[in-house]
Amino acid sequence: MKPADSVPCDRHPDFLKRFVPAPFRAIVRAGALAISLETNDSGCLSALAAAGRESPSEPYERFHWTMIRDEDAPGGIVGSIDLADEHLTFVNMGPACLVGLDAKRRELLAFIGADIDEHLLAESILPLFLRLTRAAIAPRSFTGDEHRHAFQAALIHE
Amino acid sequence: MHDSRSLNGIGLQLHDELRIAGARCVLRTNSQRVISALASWRRETRDARDGEDCAAGDFEMNVLEDPALPSAARYEPRFRGLHHLVFADFGGTDTFVFDVASRRATAVVSSATAGNELAWNSVLLPLAVGVLGAALGSIPVHSACLDLDDMGVMLPGASGAGKSTMCAALARCGVAVVSDGWTYVTNTADGLRAHGISPRVKLLPDAVRHFPQLQLLAPAKTSNGEIAFDVDATSTFGARLRRQSVPRWLLFLQRTERSECEFAPFSAEAARDFFENSAERLPEQLSGAAARRSDIFAALSRRPSWLLRYGCEPRKAAEAVLRFCEATR
Numbered sequence A: 001m002k003p004a005d006s007v008p009c010d011r012h013p014d015f016l017k018r019f020v021p022a023p024f025r026a027i028v029r030a031g032a033l034a035i036s037l038e039t040n041d042s043g044c045l046s047a048l049a050a051a052g053r054e055s056p057s058e059p060y061e062r063f064h065w066t067m068i069r070d071e072d073a074p075g076g077i078v079g080s081i082d083l084a085d086e087h088l089t090f091v092n093m094g095p096a097c098l099v100g101l102d103a104k105r106r107e108l109l110a111f112i113g114a115d116i117d118e119h120l121l122a123e124s125i126l127p128l129f130l131r132l133t134r135a136a137i138a139p140r141s142f143t144g145d146e147h148r149h150a151f152q153a154a155l156i157h158e
Numbered sequence B: 001m002h003d004s005r006s007l008n009g010i011g012l013q014l015h016d017e018l019r020i021a022g023a024r025c026v027l028r029t030n031s032q033r034v035i036s037a038l039a040s041w042r043r044e045t046r047d048a049r050d051g052e053d054c055a056a057g058d059f060e061m062n063v064l065e066d067p068a069l070p071s072a073a074r075y076e077p078r079f080r081g082l083h084h085l086v087f088a089d090f091g092g093t094d095t096f097v098f099d100v101a102s103r104r105a106t107a108v109v110s111s112a113t114a115g116n117e118l119a120w121n122s123v124l125l126p127l128a129v130g131v132l133g134a135a136l137g138s139i140p141v142h143s144a145c146l147d148l149d150d151m152g153v154m155l156p157g158a159s160g161a162g163k164s165t166m167c168a169a170l171a172r173c174g175v176a177v178v179s180d181g182w183t184y185v186t187n188t189a190d191g192l193r194a195h196g197i198s199p200r201v202k203l204l205p206d207a208v209r210h211f212p213q214l215q216l217l218a219p220a221k222t223s224n225g226e227i228a229f230d231v232d233a234t235s236t237f238g239a240r241l242r243r244q245s246v247p248r249w250l251l252f253l254q255r256t257e258r259s260e261c262e263f264a265p266f267s268a269e270a271a272r273d274f275f276e277n278s279a280e281r282l283p284e285q286l287s288g289a290a291a292r293r294s295d296i297f298a299a300l301s302r303r304p305s306w307l308l309r310y311g312c313e314p315r316k317a318a319e320a321v322l323r324f325c326e327a328t329r
Helices: A042-050 A118-139 B032-037 B043-050 B115-134 B165-174 B205-209 B213-216 B233-237 B269-276 B284-301 B313-329
Strands: A026-029 A033-039 A063-072 A079-083 A088-092 A098-102 A107-113 A151-157 B003-005 B014-020 B021-031 B058-065 B077-082 B087-090 B095-101 B103-108 B139-148 B149-157 B176-179 B182-188 B191-195 B200-201 B227-232 B246-254 B261-265 B307-312
Touching: A026 A042, A033 A042, A042 A063, A042 A118, A042 B032, A042 B307, A063 A118, A063 B165, A079 B095, A079 B103, A079 B227, A088 A118, A088 B003, A088 B087, A088 B095, A088 B103, A098 A118, A098 B003, A098 B087, A107 A151, A107 B058, A107 B077, B003 B269, B014 B032, B014 B115, B021 B032, B021 B115, B021 B261, B032 B058, B032 B115, B058 B213, B095 B115, B095 B182, B103 B115, B115 B139, B115 B182, B115 B284, B139 B165, B139 B191, B149 B165, B149 B269, B165 B176, B165 B205, B165 B313, B176 B284, B182 B284, B191 B246, B191 B284, B200 B233, B205 B213, B205 B284, B205 B307, B205 B313, B213 B227, B213 B233, B213 B284, B246 B269, B246 B284, B246 B313, B261 B313
Parallel strands: A033 A063, A063 A107, A079 B003, B021 B058, B058 B103, B149 B246, B246 B307
Antiparallel strands: A026 A033, A026 A151, A079 A088, A088 A098, A098 A107, B014 B021, B077 B087, B087 B095, B095 B103, B139 B149, B139 B176, B139 B182, B182 B191, B200 B227, B261 B307
């Protein structure tokens, strides 16, 4: 019998979309936070920049955000299921917005659906992300308006 | 609608210790339904049935039953993952979050799901071990596995290679079924083990030509979206069920147009390439898990391997496999 040297296979499937390239990066100052952002959507950077203001001089805490624009997740925000377990917080707002936050690793990881426009991003989603981030480093409550003008895009590059 | 559920500081007062696919699971929940649905995985139950087994690794599973959640219409998950976190959403109701680095699953489920043993065994537990497996050392392999007198016949192959068809044909010949689509491989002090979670077999609608048992059933949309018969191998084909076996033969499946059944030697390097290439990529945050997975792939690939090309009727192919195993045992 002739030895066989290969068989067809499904090569390196990425079932979870973990490896969507995220070439846009920024460091964003938001009050006492310094958020390093990675994203595949320049619109996310625009939304942050639009919400920016002068950077305060106070000491800051570092946090890392990864935001992936998910082209396979249509529709808008449909309610919310929040789940917290020790250092993890997860918010499920339907297929178009999934976010997980790991307070121990200081990371926020999110998928944003294709139909979520920059207005909704700036008015609802980014404030939520910021609220979650602040709660993770210094648990206390924030008002809905507090973070609207709290961003400053300090550095944006591709 | 905005529903917050914190598992911090509330009583997940019910605890159990489970043994699933060679891994030890510490279960915490507020739900007696969950405890009952998972009772067959209790450690003492498993060990008595399958013999003591070294656990590959531990994981935690914290499950909150929320009676306010509606039932999932179908167990059709949508997955997303970044870095060490993985999210699984079942139609906006049942929600699972996995921290792969910490080997922890956190879930909120409806009361209907909490008590649905079939959903746990056929979808939710395979999901949990599939996501956490690399970190646990219970590695998901795209392979069916059957047990022939305590020796495992593993049938790796790409989608469409005929794993389920061959699995069903061997089951009809009286061979015990360990798993169909996914097998979980551990390598502990006891050596290599191939584990199964679900005895269910998925067969495409045209399989009815070969298996008359299917004529009374209707194919339906399965959890990965394809239309198929999703049947219990034990009740449909009269198969015996084994939860684990010791891998003895690796028969890599490949369909051929020719009406034949041919076995060709398959090198350890080629076997390892198949496992590595068909495995899900892991992010750099899980590099330790990726290395552990590669070690298990390497150990598994050293088992005797053959390429099995077949285009003949499944029953004939199954009989050829049994003759081959008898001749090479």
